[in-house]
Amino acid sequence: MAGVVEHSLVQRHVFPRMVRFADIDSLGHVNNVRFFDYLEDARLGMLHIDPYRAGDAPFKGLVVARHEIDYRRPLTFRADPVNVETWVTEIRSVRFTLEYEIKDDREVFVTARSVIVAYDVESAAPRRLNTDELAYLKRYSI
Amino acid sequence: MAGVVEHSLVQRHVFPRMVRFADIDSLGHVNNVRFFDYLEDARLGMLHIDPYRAGDAPFKGLVVARHEIDYRRPLTFRADPVNVETWVTEIRSVRFTLEYEIKDDREVFVTARSVIVAYDVESAAPRRLNTDELAYLKRYSI
C-alpha cells in the first residue's frame, strides 16, 4: 500500500557461543547432539540471565516439550564464537515456540525450533503464562 | 474385516540404556538434551555394533540431517535401564528416517525421529545408499 513502509519489528536475541574443543567429534565437526548445548545456553541467556541482569526475573517454571533441528552445514573448530539467534514465533496460553539460527557472518549451520511449556513445579503440571512472561516474550515475537 | 488378518511385520531394534546420574538435572529429571545421548547410543548399536558382532559392517558414512523429539513424561533416576526402541519409516536413495520410543514396561517418556543421510567422507557430499545398507534397513522397516 502506497506510503506504507513494511518493516520488520522482529528483534532477535543474539548469543555468542564459543565452539568448545569437546564439541568436536571424531569426524572433525561439532557433533549433532552438542548443538543442543548451544541452544540451551542461548535460551538460558535470553529467558533468565538477560532479565536477571536488568533486575528482573519474569519466568517461573519452564520445561521443553519439543525440539526440531536441521543441520545445514558442518561447523568446525574456530577461535571466534558463532552466534545463536533466537526469536518467538507463537505464544499460546500455556506455551510458546522459539526459533533459532546458529550462524556466523557468512553461513547458517543449524536452524531449530523448540516448544516451551509453562510449568508449575509444585503441582507438576502445566500452568498459564503470566503477564510478565507474556510481555517479555513479545519483545522477541514476530 | 473378515478374512483380513492385520499383522505388523515391523521389527523394532531394542536397546537397553542405563539412566546415568549425570543425565539428571537440577529439577531431578533426565535433562532434555541428554535424551539425544540415548538416541545416539541406540542408533550406534543398531547400525554399527550389532552388525559388527554378526561379522558385518554394512554402513559406510552417515550423518544426521534432522532430529525431532517430543518429551511425553519426565524420566527420573532408576536402577534399571529404559528401552530405546528404533525402527525405519522411510528409505530414499540417499537418506532414511528412524523413529524412536524411549520407554519402560508402563510408560513412553520420549518419541523422536531422525533423518540420516548417506555421506561420502572423501568427497564431503551425500551419496546413494548401497545394496547392503538397504538390505539391513529393511529388517527394521514398516
Add this chain to the structure above:
Amino acid sequence: MAGVVEHSLVQRHVFPRMVRFADIDSLGHVNNVRFFDYLEDARLGMLHIDPYRAGDAPFKGLVVARHEIDYRRPLTFRADPVNVETWVTEIRSVRFTLEYEIKDDREVFVTARSVIVAYDVESAAPRRLNTDELAYLKRYSI
C-alpha cells in the same frame, strides 16, 4: 617367609562400561574428561545400584573431595565394553578413598583415585560414616 602364603583378599568391584561414540574426540581417542564419566558410572554402580538391587541402601550423602587420574594408554572405539575395577584403599571417620583401573583383558588404559566424603545434605557439612556404610566399604577394602 617360608610357609607363609601371601594372598590378596581384595575383592574389586567390576563394572563393564560401553565406549560411547560421543566419548571419542577429534584425535580418535576417548577424551581425557570423558573417563570421569566411566569412573562416575562405576562408582554409582558400586555404592548405590548394586546395594539397591540387594534390597539395601547403605550410603546416605556422599560428595567427591578429590580426584587423581593417570592416562596410561589411549583407548579407541570398540564394540565391547571395557571394565572399570574399583576398590577401597583407606577408610577414615568421615571419608574414604577409592582406587580404579579402566582396562580390558590385555591393557590398563587409566588408573585413578578418588577421595569421597560423607556429607549431610541438610547441614551442608561433613558427617561420620555410619556402621552400614563402613561394613559395605570393607567388602572392597584391602
Add this chain to the structure above:
Amino acid sequence: MAGVVEHSLVQRHVFPRMVRFADIDSLGHVNNVRFFDYLEDARLGMLHIDPYRAGDAPFKGLVVARHEIDYRRPLTFRADPVNVETWVTEIRSVRFTLEYEIKDDREVFVTARSVIVAYDVESAAPRRLNTDELAYLKRYSI
C-alpha cells in the same frame, strides 16, 4: 639476602567461564566432572586460542598425562562467569605442569594440576618441546 625483596613475577592466564545450566547436578551444584570442562576450556584458550589471535601457533601436539583436582567449595548457578586462573609450575624436556584455580572475587572453588606431554601424532609417541613452545610456557611460569 638483606635488602632483596622476593616477589613473584608469575603471570596467570585468566579465563572467564560461564556456569552452564547443564553443569548443575541434582544436588544443585556444579557436578565434579563438569569442572574438567572448565579446565579444558581455559587450557585451550591459553595454549591455542590466545596465541592464534596473536598470529601465532606455538603448540603442535599435546596430550594430557595426568590430572589432580581438589574440590574446595560447592559452586552454584550464577549469571556471572567464574575465572579459571592457570599457570605453569614445571617444564621438562617432553612435558610441563599446569596449575589452576577456579574462583570468583571472594572464594576458590577448585584447585587442580595437569601434566601435559608433547606428543607427535604421526609417530604416536612423546616428543621434545620445541623452542617456541618453551618460550610461550615461560610467560606463565614461576
